[in-house]
Amino acid sequence: MSYASALEAARAIKEGETTSQKLTQAAFDAINQTDQDVSAYVSLLKEEALEQATRVDARIKSGECRSPLAGVPIGIKDNLNLKGSKTTCSSKMLENFVSPYTATAVQKVIDADLIPVGKLNMDEFAMGSSTENSAFFTTKNPWNLDCVPGGSSGGSAATVASNQVLLSLGSDTGGSIRQPAAFCGVVGFKPTYGRVSRYGLVAFASSLDQIGPFSRTIEDTAHVLSIICGHDAHDSTSLQMDVPDFSTACMGDVKGLKIAVPEELFGEAIDEGVRQRVQDSLDLFVEQGASYDIVSMTSFNAALASYYIIAPAEASANLARFDGVRYTHRSSDGETLKEMIVASRGEAFGEEVKRRIMVGTFALSSGYYDAFYVKAQKARTVMRREFDRIFSDYDVVLSPTTPSVAFPFGAKEDPMQMYLNDSATIPANMAGLPAVSLPCGFSDGMPVGLQLVGKPCDEAMLIKMGYAFQQQTDFHKRDAEGFSR
């Protein structure tokens, strides 16, 4: 992609400088050239994408297209259904599963004349922080091919960071958009829970899952959010409220805004290089007229523990449907129905998925339900109350997105060490709040992410602050070596 942003590419199409078909072909050329190194895509939709691009070009020519991003290619995480294409969740369980319908969020980007070019690699069933849990292959970080891209939406982050496409969609249950965005140096946005319909997203933990975009600029993200947000009768948790034009938040300054920095997310557990870049960002906001205080949010200390009870518990129920009867994979072992179900699940689920199903099953089992599941839900309430208290005095909560930069493959084989990656991102999921990761500099040559968490449904505040930040910095414009525009 030779454009700095999706908005710029769409403008070039509208002004006749290029066409959607040329841009889509350029995306496939870039994927052809670089995906042997990055391995972001599980499957490509070349024929369908080029046909759709031709249709969009005709619509643009006739003046029918009103979408500000019309004609721009977009990558889709492989847990979002697109009718007629494979949706594997990077699992052997769904290796041959063909979507019978399209997810609402994906349908909305198609209706807005964006062009889905392929399905992106991820940790199996979105369970992981490195994309090492994909059953097919590992996606690499464009900034250092020996390092992980983060996860679970590792493919979605890597395809934008390597300039294969300018936009992608991912999902975030405990940080799965923001953490890979931080590791790959791109913008990753998790909207308020309920803002984007989950219809057609293969469920991991239903009370936490949320779909969101990846891009190079916060302006692009604002436009994608305006497209994918909104009420949907197919999702009973979808918010019944109007969606503002988020792009109008891309203006103004941060003068007078009050920032809270939780000491629990800014202490010794954070690598010095990461802490320094986040401190630099804070200083920049202060220079622009904002102020900040270090605050205490003690419930964050229990965020990891409560998340790793609630999410596996919900996952154990959601993944019970994969039984060898309805979803493509069936074991040839097993004389009876039950033996076949057990054999199918035993051979098709990977190690991390099994681990989480087991933790969830145990936490929900008789005698342990109150001690684990209900206790974790109570901790969730305390976390929400603490956010309410902080937001009565502050506009936004700021922290590093991750405690460290991207790490080498195989560096975190102990699950607890891997889970610590999510310590800063989980609280926003537990409280259902909007949150964004912005590229805020580099440490040891690898990107660092700055996280902003906002009040419920106050995505506009995060966009406003992100826009002000990107006006003063150029981290989002830098390309990884070998992947320049």
Added chain:
Amino acid sequence: MYSYRCFLYFNFIFFNLYLFFLLWIVVLVIVVELFFSVGYTGVMDLSMEDLEKTVSLAHLTVKEEKKEMYLSQMQSILDQVDTIDALDLADVKPTETVVEQGQFLREDIPVKPDDLHLEKNAPLWEEQAFRVPRILKR
């Protein structure tokens, strides 16, 4: 007269013993009830039996050589509950969903089974139905 008085004393003592016994039964029932309603409340050591029971409940299989690994990893994850115990959870209601508007149900929309194309993803599809192995062993 004497025997009548003895009879009264005996009855009095017997009645008190009976009350005492009844009281202990009630206390015992309450303790058992409390134990089973509250369940496990502290950090525990998982046993291999717990792991195998969980694997069975989850309809999974794990390789014999991986069992120790899973046991120790599950133990580490569950041990983290200590950090939740540090919070004051008295009078705190559990959060089941963060959506405060309340969930809604849409109107039912009738669809034909054919529209779902279930056969496309079924491992085995015969006569408009999923074919599965027999439920009981021969």
